[in-house]
Amino acid sequence: xxxxxxxxxxxxxxxxxxxxxxxxxxxxxxxxxxxxxxxxxxxxxxxxxxxxxxxxxxxxxxxxxxxxxxxxxxxxxxxxxxxxxxxxxxxxxxxxxxxxx
Numbered sequence: 001x002x003x004x005x006x007x008x009x010x011x012x013x014x015x016x017x018x019x020x021x022x023x024x025x026x027x028x029x030x031x032x033x034x035x036x037x038x039x040x041x042x043x044x045x046x047x048x049x050x051x052x053x054x055x056x057x058x059x060x061x062x063x064x065x066x067x068x069x070x071x072x073x074x075x076x077x078x079x080x081x082x083x084x085x086x087x088x089x090x091x092x093x094x095x096x097x098x099x100x101x
Contacts, residue, residue, distance in 0.1 A: 004028040009061040010039065010072070012054045019059075022048045026060065028095075037095035039072070060095070070095050 004026060011021035023042040028035055039060075041048035051058070052072060061067045072095055 002030045004062075007042065007063060008039070010048075010051060010070075011059045011061055012051050013057045013059050013069075020047075020051065021061065022051055024048075024060075026095075037070075039095060 005028075006026065008024050008026040009021040010024045011019050013019050024039045025042055026037065026039045028037040056071060058070050058072055059067050060070050
């Protein structure tokens, strides 16, 4: 992956039968060091915060069905330009690591 901007789903992976998820906006950009990624919630803030509270393991699921295990830093917010109206805005969080392939 060199770059991606669009929807994804952040899931908490307990097992194959229990995998709650929330829709997110995702931005991945290539950098000289590898990549930089941030995400923010698209839907209910309470569900998103609960998913972050659960901690690892998280997965990012893309519209094409591809999945990546990730580490989300819920303490590191990024300043990313946001053109949505103020009530719809939410904080961007850093994706700190892709785990596996």
